[in-house]
Structures are given as structure tokens and as C-alpha cells.
Amino acid sequence: MSDFEAKKDLVTLRINGITVQASSGETVLTVARRTGIDIPALCHHPKISSSGACRVCLVEINGVPMTSCTTHAEDKMEVITNSPYIEHLRRDMIDLILSDHPNDCMVCQKTGECELQELAYKYGIRNPIFSGERRIYSKKDGNPFIDRDMEKCILCGRCIKICDEVQGVGAIDFAYKGFDTKVCPPFEKDLNCEFCGQCVMVCPTGALTGKAWIGKGRYWKIQEVDTTCPYCGIGCNITLHISDNRIVRVTSPEDSVVNKGLLCVKGRFGYEFVSSPDRLKTPLIRKDNELHPASWEEALSYAAKRFLEIKETHGPDAIAGLSSARCTTEDNYLFQKFIRVAIGTNNVDHCARL
Amino acid sequence: MTDPTIEIKVCLGTSGKASGGEDVLRAFKKFIQESGIEARVGSRCSYKTVGCRGFCSKDVLVDVIVNDQKTTYQSVKPIMVEKIVTDHILNGNPVPQWTATEDYDSFHDKQYKIVLGPCGEISPDSLDDYLKINGYKAARKAVTKMLPDDVISVVINSGLRGRGGSGFLTGKKWELCRKQPENPHYIICNVGEVNRALAEGNPHAIIEGLLIGGYAIGAEKGYLYIRERYHISVERLRTAIIQAKEKGFLGTNIFGSDFSFDIEFSFGTEAFICGEETALMESIEGKRAMPRPRPPFPAIKGLWGKPTVINNAETFSNIPMIVGKGAEWFSSIGTEKSKGTKVFTLTGKVKNNGLVEIPMGMSLRDIVYGIGGGIEGGKELKAVQVGGPSGGLIPMSMINMGLDYESLSKVGSIVGSGGMVVFDEEDCIVSVARFFLEFLQRESCGKCTPCRVGTKRMLELLTKITEGKGEETDLARLDRLSAIMSVSSLCGLGRTAPNPFITSFNHFKSEYLAHIRDRKCPAGVCKALITFSIIEELCKGCGLCKRKCPTKAITGEVKKPHILDADSCIKCGACYKACKFKAIKKV
Numbered sequence A: 001m002s003d004f005e006a007k008k009d010l011v012t013l014r015i016n017g018i019t020v021q022a023s024s025g026e027t028v029l030t031v032a033r034r035t036g037i038d039i040p041a042l043c044h045h046p047k048i049s050s051s052g053a054c055r056v057c058l059v060e061i062n063g064v065p066m067t068s069c070t071t072h073a074e075d076k077m078e079v080i081t082n083s084p085y086i087e088h089l090r091r092d093m094i095d096l097i098l099s100d101h102p103n104d105c106m107v108c109q110k111t112g113e114c115e116l117q118e119l120a121y122k123y124g125i126r127n128p129i130f131s132g133e134r135r136i137y138s139k140k141d142g143n144p145f146i147d148r149d150m151e152k153c154i155l156c157g158r159c160i161k162i163c164d165e166v167q168g169v170g171a172i173d174f175a176y177k178g179f180d181t182k183v184c185p186p187f188e189k190d191l192n193c194e195f196c197g198q199c200v201m202v203c204p205t206g207a208l209t210g211k212a213w214i215g216k217g218r219y220w221k222i223q224e225v226d227t228t229c230p231y232c233g234i235g236c237n238i239t240l241h242i243s244d245n246r247i248v249r250v251t252s253p254e255d256s257v258v259n260k261g262l263l264c265v266k267g268r269f270g271y272e273f274v275s276s277p278d279r280l281k282t283p284l285i286r287k288d289n290e291l292h293p294a295s296w297e298e299a300l301s302y303a304a305k306r307f308l309e310i311k312e313t314h315g316p317d318a319i320a321g322l323s324s325a326r327c328t329t330e331d332n333y334l335f336q337k338f339i340r341v342a343i344g345t346n347n348v349d350h351c352a353r354l
Numbered sequence B: 001m002t003d004p005t006i007e008i009k010v011c012l013g014t015s016g017k018a019s020g021g022e023d024v025l026r027a028f029k030k031f032i033q034e035s036g037i038e039a040r041v042g043s044r045c046s047y048k049t050v051g052c053r054g055f056c057s058k059d060v061l062v063d064v065i066v067n068d069q070k071t072t073y074q075s076v077k078p079i080m081v082e083k084i085v086t087d088h089i090l091n092g093n094p095v096p097q098w099t100a101t102e103d104y105d106s107f108h109d110k111q112y113k114i115v116l117g118p119c120g121e122i123s124p125d126s127l128d129d130y131l132k133i134n135g136y137k138a139a140r141k142a143v144t145k146m147l148p149d150d151v152i153s154v155v156i157n158s159g160l161r162g163r164g165g166s167g168f169l170t171g172k173k174w175e176l177c178r179k180q181p182e183n184p185h186y187i188i189c190n191v192g193e194v195n196r197a198l199a200e201g202n203p204h205a206i207i208e209g210l211l212i213g214g215y216a217i218g219a220e221k222g223y224l225y226i227r228e229r230y231h232i233s234v235e236r237l238r239t240a241i242i243q244a245k246e247k248g249f250l251g252t253n254i255f256g257s258d259f260s261f262d263i264e265f266s267f268g269t270e271a272f273i274c275g276e277e278t279a280l281m282e283s284i285e286g287k288r289a290m291p292r293p294r295p296p297f298p299a300i301k302g303l304w305g306k307p308t309v310i311n312n313a314e315t316f317s318n319i320p321m322i323v324g325k326g327a328e329w330f331s332s333i334g335t336e337k338s339k340g341t342k343v344f345t346l347t348g349k350v351k352n353n354g355l356v357e358i359p360m361g362m363s364l365r366d367i368v369y370g371i372g373g374g375i376e377g378g379k380e381l382k383a384v385q386v387g388g389p390s391g392g393l394i395p396m397s398m399i400n401m402g403l404d405y406e407s408l409s410k411v412g413s414i415v416g417s418g419g420m421v422v423f424d425e426e427d428c429i430v431s432v433a434r435f436f437l438e439f440l441q442r443e444s445c446g447k448c449t450p451c452r453v454g455t456k457r458m459l460e461l462l463t464k465i466t467e468g469k470g471e472e473t474d475l476a477r478l479d480r481l482s483a484i485m486s487v488s489s490l491c492g493l494g495r496t497a498p499n500p501f502i503t504s505f506n507h508f509k510s511e512y513l514a515h516i517r518d519r520k521c522p523a524g525v526c527k528a529l530i531t532f533s534i535i536e537e538l539c540k541g542c543g544l545c546k547r548k549c550p551t552k553a554i555t556g557e558v559k560k561p562h563i564l565d566a567d568s569c570i571k572c573g574a575c576y577k578a579c580k581f582k583a584i585k586k587v
Helices: A003-008 A028-034 A084-098 A115-123 A158-166 A198-202 A265-269 A296-314 A329-343 B014-018 B021-034 B037-041 B078-090 B102-109 B127-132 B137-145 B148-158 B170-179 B193-201 B203-217 B231-246 B277-284 B313-325 B327-331 B364-371 B405-410 B429-443 B449-466 B472-488 B492-496 B499-507 B509-516 B544-548 B574-578
Strands: A010-015 A018-023 A058-061 A064-067 A078-080 A146-148 A173-175 A182-184 A208-210 A223-228 A237-243 A246-251 A284-287 A290-293 A321-323 A348-350 B006-011 B045-050 B062-066 B069-073 B185-191 B219-227 B262-268 B308-312 B341-348 B354-359 B381-386 B392-395 B419-424 B532-534 B584-586
Touching: A010 A028, A018 A028, A028 A058, A058 A084, A064 A084, A084 A115, A084 B449, A084 B472, A158 A198, A198 A208, A246 A265, A284 A296, A321 A329, A329 A348, B006 B014, B006 B021, B014 B021, B021 B037, B021 B045, B021 B078, B037 B045, B037 B078, B062 B078, B069 B078, B102 B364, B127 B203, B127 B231, B137 B203, B137 B313, B148 B170, B148 B203, B148 B313, B148 B327, B170 B203, B170 B308, B185 B193, B185 B203, B185 B277, B185 B313, B193 B203, B193 B231, B193 B313, B193 B341, B203 B219, B203 B231, B203 B308, B203 B313, B219 B231, B219 B277, B231 B262, B262 B277, B277 B308, B308 B313, B313 B327, B341 B364, B341 B381, B354 B364, B364 B381, B381 B429, B381 B499, B392 B429, B392 B499, B429 B449, B429 B499, B429 B509, B449 B472, B449 B492, B449 B509, B472 B492, B472 B499, B472 B509, B499 B509, B544 B574, B574 B584
Parallel strands: A010 A078, A321 A348, B006 B045, B185 B219, B185 B308, B219 B262, B341 B419
Antiparallel strands: A010 A018, A058 A064, A058 A078, A146 A208, A173 A182, A223 A237, A237 A246, A284 A290, B006 B062, B062 B069, B341 B354, B381 B392, B381 B419, B532 B584
16 A cells, blocks of 8 residues: 555544544454553454444444444544443443353453453452343263353353354354253254364463363462474464473464464363373383384484385385474474485475375 | 136135135136036136235135126135035125125225235236336336436435335435446345235236346346245246246346346245345355444445445335336335334234335324224223334323324334234233244344344343243333444344333333232233132033043033132133133232
């Protein structure tokens, strides 16, 4: 876009008396947050399209309450995000959500990082004034990865949208109508998807959690270590959550360059091998049909010796190299170079071709 | 002297069919054929199946036309056919005890039928019938002699407003859509519940309206959105489309112009929310019907993200008439800001139930007492719910108000779906509000918090009051909920959902308070708040109540006063209705 066009699209509006500029496609919510004005929102998420479902991000636009996540910034707009009226509406909205929520934060895994809990705290809602019947579901999902507690679901629709719009899977959607509306897989069967866990990542409450990390430690007692996912050559940025020197959960920073916070089933849920007692910790050399632990020095020398022997006796084409997708591109480059130059054969392939 | 002509018209709308209209028609054909009446009269009998003429409570309605002399029979059963044919057709003496009564005339005479006019007169399956009443002339005129902008001007000048909900100016909506540079444009006709009579009685008018609309906004494709279970409507519309295609009224190069237009069905299921235009578009796109945030408005970004116009079948049915007769003709009907007529479904405790079309601005009194013939059993009118479940209750004291968009909005109601339910003194206003909230809660799509949870909480609080457990703080809660929901809900359903409570509380506060403070239901409806007892002095000991009681709560010997055991009484009211001596007291 040329400078001229960019300028043409710029609009000027006022938020809480502060004059701000925005490009015309931006929502009021985005502009406000960029300006440092916080507007709470439970259904909005930067990775998905806005739906305007939770109605918590209401602001006064030219005197009329409107959802800031769905309203585009316009020239001369007058936005108030914190008037007593808006705060009253917002408070009652949280109240209504809490009136249909278990409010069992004491035992909820999400405590401390729950967006609903934050808002309940902010508005000081202990007993909702609109209390009434709550949805009670007995069924728990039998899948191995994702714990779905639909009583805690506030029907914001983030999980549905990220599954559909970002992951392109569409494993879940709304079912039923009215108060009985529920997010579930088709025909209310158990979840049977890729289990990428993107839904768990965006869930604002404890409705979706990883089964692997339930009860493994509170959010604030965990040490976070940034690293790279070892599973494949993409090298996603991950954050290991460590408690008692064990990995209890894996997340990914939302601003990560490589994967933008998204992970696959392996990266997000497949970390238990790290502390597995079955894990191989040293190289093993087979002698007399039995495997014996060896040092790296011993193992590498032995392998080099055998390569040379085979090459001399049977020629280089008697050797083939098969590489792994878990290695980086650089690793794989080096590997084929080694097979082609050091061994002298073109017998080289890669597991990802299978 | 020419031979007499005989024509028999049988109503085969949904209600006509349900009342056995097909059997009646068969009986006429069979009897006339078997007894050789055609030979005896010296003339051929022609039969015509027509759509609904609105007076469904008197179905099956049959017109017998001999030499242009029309006699209408009501509540016709196959068994009556022989006498009608013998007396009337053969001997020229209509059967007076079965002919339509004064009610039938007053029901029709006080209406102003534009869109419903041909319904019940012409055969919906006959294109020729429609062409005889100037059918497709307006479309031909629009497509061959008018520019799209001129068509839009006519519609704007007519003052026609959307007959579905908020009453937006139809022409303005079209104009906004036409201006959008993005292509293609789409046009959608929503055939809702109240539009069924139009689809069943005069489907070609809808098709023609849609065609003119498509031409005006620059759309080549139109959708008919209709519930699949409205079989008769679907079939008649389908037939109409096929007939229009055969004549070249639909398809390519319509009327020899370079305008092409086609219509496709899109079927919905049972969802009230699909009356909301963005939810309807989601449904056409194959998604769950949940409203989209607005703006962007459908005229800018609608179906498949393209500029789209949605109007309902009643709006479209008006179009051929407006284009044909001109904007001035149409705008001469109605009030200053609400032009033309509006179809309402008049139901409830009114004598004459049915579908009525009135000029905008007609008073509620004229509708209920004029067209409707007053309240059943001579009881007192209490209130009228106008605009469907999310409309508002209008009390007896405001019965002289004229109905149009502005006046209804002023009293917290809406034109909405055109529903009109009449309540009398025996209806409990809290129960009425509760009933509507129950419907709205069930039909809430579940997307936004205030509607999904708010309607549930309102329903719970109203239920609590009807169960005699209400507290005065509940009224404050209801009030607060209403205020939140009406400003913060995503779509019209949630925003208007509190209307039944707001309006009923405004006008019948004392009845709410009676439930809460005195634990009494003045209308004697809420079971938890009423008790039945037997007045000893009046009881003759006839034993009728004892026999009617399903729980054996009444005991006693013949000719001696009976006793009602309150613990076993389930308050069904059977004894109250049965007693001929008014010896049962309901408090």
C-alpha cells in the first residue's frame, strides 16, 4: 500500500477523550488496546474472527452501547469504555455468565489464569444476583488428551472458531438451542479429532484443559522454560512448564515467530517421554545378542568401524541412510552429505516420504 | 338465454386441508358425476381449489357460484354435500342453515385486502388465473420499460416498509444494495409462518415481487427461504416457479430483455431465529442459524459475503401491485409514516379467529370487535399481544390506538411477525408473560449472553411468581434484566425478548403484586395460588363433580352437600366447570 493510500484509510476517533488514529478496517477494541486502554472481552481472540457473543466488550459509541470487538473504527467516533453505565452493563453480563458457572475455582485447574475469574475478581461478584438453574452435565469425554468440562463452558465460541478457521478441522460446534446450547462434537460423541489442543489454548475458562496437567501444580508455582520443540524440523517455539523438575505442561508463546503460539498434538501433549523410565539415556551396543550400555565415544567408534568394513567388503551401495523428520533441515542436509560423500552412495531417504 | 354456469370453489389451504377440504371436494365431484347433474342442469360444473381466505375457524369454506351468484358455505363436511347440490344447484335454493353467517361478512368487510385479496379467489396452481388478474404485467413493465433506479424510486415513494420486523423502508434497502460495487447481488424472500397463506393462495405474486426486486437491485439469483414442513406452500411455489419458467418469466432474457433471473429454494427447519435476517443467511450457507454482528448490514455484506436484500413474502407480494398501480395509489392507504396494509394473525379469545389484512392505522378496537366479532362468550377483553412472542401486551385501556410501526413502537410493541393474540379476563397476565418468555428462551440461538442466560433467568423469575413464591425483589431483578437485554443483546430476538414482561408489568402491575404480596392470582389461573372448595348451601349433592374429579378428591352422599379434600385436589378445575349450581368456589 502506498503512503497516500494508507493515509486515505486513516480515521481519527476519540476513546475516553484521547484522540487516536486507526486504519478504517480496525475494530474499536484493537485500537483501544493498542492505545493502552483495556476493554475486557471473553469471546474475542486475536487469532479468530470476532463474533460479538459474550457482550462483555460493550462500549459507548456515540452514546449507544455497542460491542467494541465487532465495530470498526470510524472517523469522528466518540468512544467511552468506562462510563458507569457501561461498567454496570458489563458487570451484569459477567453476573449472568457466573450464574451459570460452577464457580469452583478452589479446585479448578484454570485458577490464576482464568479470564472469567479475573473479571469476577475485578467486578467483585461473589454471589451472582441473577442466580438460577445451572447446566449440569454428567458425561466426561473419554479421549486421551483433552478434558472437557462443559459446565464451565461460557459458550464464547473461541474453540469452535479456532478449530474451524485456524486449524481447518471443524471438530466441534454448537448444538441445541437456548439455555441448553452446548459445544460438542457431532452427535455428542467423544472428541475424535487431531487433538492439536488449539481449543484448549484459547479457552478462557477451565472448560477445556489438558488431561496431562490436571492436578500437576498451580499456575503460579510453575517455572517456565522457553525452548524448541524436538518433534520435527519446523522447530516450534515452546514453553515448558516445570514443577519439581518435571515437565507438567507445554504451551507456546503467542508471539512466537515460527508457530505463532499454535502447536500440534505431539508438541502440546507428547512430552511425557522426557520423564519416562523407559527412556533410553545412553547408546547401546549389541554383543552376543544382548544390548549393553556404552559411552558415546565407544558407540560412534564402533559404528564408524563397521561402516568402513561394510563399504570395503560389499561396496558403498550396501549402505543406505534413512533420516528423521524430527531433525532440522540443516541436520538433514548434513546427513545426506555424509551418506553421499563420506559413504559414497545415493541410497538416502527420509521418513517423511512414507 | 345462456346455459347456467356452475363453479365450486373449495378452500385447500393448510387449514382447509386439515379440516377435510380434500374429502369435501371429492364428495362434490363424486356426487355431481354419479347423479348426472351436469346433464340435468345442462351445464358443466367446474371446480377450483383455492388458498386460504383467512377465516380458518370456519373451514372448510366452499363457494358455490351459479350464474355469477356466489353463495359461501362454512364448516362444510362431505355429508353436507348431497343436500347442497340437490337443493342449491338443482333446485336453486341455497341451504340457509349452512351458508356463511354475518360473522363471515363482517370478518371480511372490515378488512382491506391487497395481498390477501386474490387468496381464496384464484387457483394458486393456475398461472392463467394469475394472468387474468394482471399477473406479471408489473414485472413486464418494470423489466422492459423501467430502469432499475426507477423501480426503486417507485418503491421508495410508495412508502412500503419491511413487513417482517423493524419496518425499514424497502426501497431504501434496495437502493443501498444496488449501489454496492461488489458482485453478484442476491435477493432473498423469507416465507415465514404468517406468509404461508400468501404462498398457498397466490404464489405467483411472491415470485413476481421477487423478480421485480431482483431486477431493481441487480441480482440474477433469488432464494426462497421456507421451512421444509410447509409442504403446501413449497409445492405451490414450486409449481409457480415451473410455470413462470415455461412462460419465460424466469430464466434468461426475461421479456426479451438482457435481464436473467432464477429462483432457488433454501429449506429451513424449526427455528424462530431464522426470521432474523443474518441468521437466515447463515442457514442458507449451510451453517447453524446464529445472527451475525451488524454492521456490516446485509445490503453491503450479506449472503456469501455479497450485497443482499432480504424481505419477507408479504413485502414482495405488495411489489407487483405497487409497480402496477403506482406509488401514489399505495401511499394513499395507511398512515403518514406507515403505508399500505398489514396482515395479522388474529387468535386467542376472540370470536372470529383467522388471518386478517388491515390498512395501517386501523384501531385495535376495530380489529378485535369489528373483524374479530368481540370476545368469546361475551367476556371482558383484558389485553392483546401484538407482534408475536416478543411483541408487547396492549391493555384494554389502549384499545383505541391505531396500529402502525410508530404507535406500536411507542407502546413497547412491534409489528414483528404480525401475531395478534387476544386475552380476556380469565387470562393471568403473569402466566401470559411467562408463556412468551418460555417460547423465547427455547428459541434463543444461544449465542449471546444476555439472551441465552437472560431469557432463562426471566423465565425462572416469572415461573417463581406464578408458583406463588415470588418476592418483590424479583420484580427489580426482572426490571434490571429487561434493561440489560434490550440494549445489549446481539439481535432483535434478545432485544425484544423482555417486551412481554415490560409491557405487562407497565399495565398490570397490580396483578403482579397480587401474586407476590397477597399470594393470589386474580384471574384464577395459577394453580399454586388458587383453591377450590364446595359451598355447602349451594351444593345439591348431584354427584356430578364427584364423577368428574380425576383424583377422587370429592366425596359425599347423593342429595347431601359434598366435601372437597384440598390435599388430594390437583386444581384441574373439572368440578368447577361441571357444577351447574355454582357451588364450587375458586379463590
